[in-house]
Amino acid sequence: MAAKLTNSRKTPCELCPLRPLPHFREFTSEELDFVSDFKKGELTVDPGAIVLLEGARSAHLYTVLSGWAFRYKTLLDGRRQILNYVMPGDLVGLQGSITGEMQHSVEALSTVTLCVFERTQLHTLFSRYPSLAYDITWIAAREERILDEHLLSIGRRTAIERAAYLLAFLAQRAKALRMVEGRVVLPITQQHVADTLGLSIVHTNKTLKKLADRGAIVWRDRSCDVLDEEALKAVSGWEGLEEKSRPFI
Amino acid sequence: MAAKLTNSRKTPCELCPLRPLPHFREFTSEELDFVSDFKKGELTVDPGAIVLLEGARSAHLYTVLSGWAFRYKTLLDGRRQILNYVMPGDLVGLQGSITGEMQHSVEALSTVTLCVFERTQLHTLFSRYPSLAYDITWIAAREERILDEHLLSIGRRTAIERAAYLLAFLAQRAKALRMVEGRVVLPITQQHVADTLGLSIVHTNKTLKKLADRGAIVWRDRSCDVLDEEALKAVSGWEGLEEKSRPFI
DNA sequence: CGCGGATTTGAGCGACGTCAAGGAGCGTGG
DNA sequence: CCACGCTCCTTGACGTCGCTCAAATCCGCG
Numbered sequence: 001m002a003a004k005l006t007n008s009r010k011t012p013c014e015l016c017p018l019r020p021l022p023h024f025r026e027f028t029s030e031e032l033d034f035v036s037d038f039k040k041g042e043l044t045v046d047p048g049a050i051v052l053l054e055g056a057r058s059a060h061l062y063t064v065l066s067g068w069a070f071r072y073k074t075l076l077d078g079r080r081q082i083l084n085y086v087m088p089g090d091l092v093g094l095q096g097s098i099t100g101e102m103q104h105s106v107e108a109l110s111t112v113t114l115c116v117f118e119r120t121q122l123h124t125l126f127s128r129y130p131s132l133a134y135d136i137t138w139i140a141a142r143e144e145r146i147l148d149e150h151l152l153s154i155g156r157r158t159a160i161e162r163a164a165y166l167l168a169f170l171a172q173r174a175k176a177l178r179m180v181e182g183r184v185v186l187p188i189t190q191q192h193v194a195d196t197l198g199l200s201i202v203h204t205n206k207t208l209k210k211l212a213d214r215g216a217i218v219w220r221d222r223s224c225d226v227l228d229e230e231a232l233k234a235v236s237g238w239e240g241l242e243e244k245s246r247p248f249i
Numbered sequence: 250m251a252a253k254l255t256n257s258r259k260t261p262c263e264l265c266p267l268r269p270l271p272h273f274r275e276f277t278s279e280e281l282d283f284v285s286d287f288k289k290g291e292l293t294v295d296p297g298a299i300v301l302l303e304g305a306r307s308a309h310l311y312t313v314l315s316g317w318a319f320r321y322k323t324l325l326d327g328r329r330q331i332l333n334y335v336m337p338g339d340l341v342g343l344q345g346s347i348t349g350e351m352q353h354s355v356e357a358l359s360t361v362t363l364c365v366f367e368r369t370q371l372h373t374l375f376s377r378y379p380s381l382a383y384d385i386t387w388i389a390a391r392e393e394r395i396l397d398e399h400l401l402s403i404g405r406r407t408a409i410e411r412a413a414y415l416l417a418f419l420a421q422r423a424k425a426l427r428m429v430e431g432r433v434v435l436p437i438t439q440q441h442v443a444d445t446l447g448l449s450i451v452h453t454n455k456t457l458k459k460l461a462d463r464g465a466i467v468w469r470d471r472s473c474d475v476l477d478e479e480a481l482k483a484v485s486g487w488e489g490l491e492e493k494s495r496p497f498i
Numbered sequence: 499c500g501c502g503g504a505t506t507t508g509a510g511c512g513a514c515g516t517c518a519a520g521g522a523g524c525g526t527g528g
Numbered sequence: 529c530c531a532c533g534c535t536c537c538t539t540g541a542c543g544t545c546g547c548t549c550a551a552a553t554c555c556g557c558g
Contacts, residue, residue, distance in 0.1 A: 073401045075401070075405055075406070076486055079405040081405045083401075094390055095390050098386065098387050099387075099391065103394050123379075123383070126382055130375040133386070134375045137375075137382070137389055140393060141343055141344045144389060144396065145344055147393065147397070148320075148322060149352075150400060151322075151396060151399060151403065152322045152332070154403050155403050155445075155446070156328040156330045157324070157328075158545085189505090190504075190505070196404075197404070198403065198405060201505090202507090203547070205505065205507085206506090206546090207546095209507095221555090222503090222504070222505095237324060407513085440536080449514070451514085451516075451517090451539090452513085452514050454537065458539095468537075471535090471537095501556105501557085501558085502557090503555090503556090504553105504554085505553080505554075505555095506551100506552080506554090507551085507553100508549105509548105509550090510548090511547080511548080511549100512544105512548095513544100513547085514544090514546095515544075516543075517540105517541085517542085517543095518541085518542105520539085521537085521539100522535105522536085522537075523534100523535090523537100524533100525532100525533090525534085526531100526534100527531090527533105
């Protein structure tokens, strides 16, 4: 089964595993009450499952509770571009909620659990909880900033710079979310990297090999171990995104 | 003089030239009053002027009233990537207002007039006018959607497809805003196109020549006349963004 | 063991970059 | 009016980064 909706066994927001992380901001108890009410259930999907499909008009909006996914678009002939990766605390489907129809798809990389919200209640949130509304705008502005960086990367960096940037970026996010045990392991294939960087899979492989030869990464078991994040940042010339504490819903 | 602040001679929001356009949504009179109060003055800059600089902490937030500009980022060695174009009704500096520091720069293409808002009042807007707060989120989500399209384009389209997409995109936006007299004229140089598409200027020139040979465009006088928007859409395989009525502040 | 997906590697090619030079248009100063 | 210097556009020659085609290997899974 690809998707499972567990209305009954939902994690109460008071016990949200993300909330204690220093990466995320605190909630007031009022906000927490509202979000808890806003949350309608949980959805768990298997790796490879499509969470949202381009063109769909979903009644829902999600926050990722655990797991990895990615957003992508495709051209008519099948060429695929991965736009960004989706990780715990990220809002999924906001674009669809606001413009009516999803303009991109979302696919799970690992088993993913999502908090389910109802699109129709978004207006209530804006009316009654301005601080949460501001948080949503904050999250949207952050996504925009990340897309800006990706655009710079794909448009103007060389293959090896792009690859190094992407892996450093993912490693940094994973570390901030404590999604790592000791070493950082990214659950992606080289095909994902290729589709993110706008490169062919063959050239991606050769480029990643160069990074591996330098000891920055190891590719193993359909995933990438990041051994030397600083080396990746040096190769790409990327400074990293400094984020102290960020909101989530 | 590159910039001129005219606090005295500001266009009252009741007489905003954008408001009557079918492209934009209506305001209630209460919203209009607030926005009018929110607006602190107007800023007019000359072509080529930097409106906002990466790294700056501006106390202001702007809406474009007239003219063309673009957002961009640069790498340390000077490689430049244009992220998107800024046109009337667009919000400028929201990212800076929310994350503290601008992560990209904005430069004027033509003479640009901007409505000036104060960043500190953004919280008041969220508290007191949820509908405007929602509009701001709407605008942010729209920008995200456009960046998604650009990313797909740069990552996966060929040079001629990318060029055709970009020009069709700009032509469509210009037409929706009635920034055209008869034919669509885009006030950009080939260097701007190159920096948007992630191509060299030489290859951009050769690519644009192909589009000109097909009769889709004419390059003239530091600007691009779009003669056949449908041809551009056909070449790029881009469907266009359907937008009925959109909000602005 | 066989199969399919992921990774790896080599060979050849083509899209796009770099270098270089020239022309057109425009503003400035003589 | 003309010379100049500047930016932008154009074009050719040539190099290279990244793509396609092709084949081999590895691995988990049924």
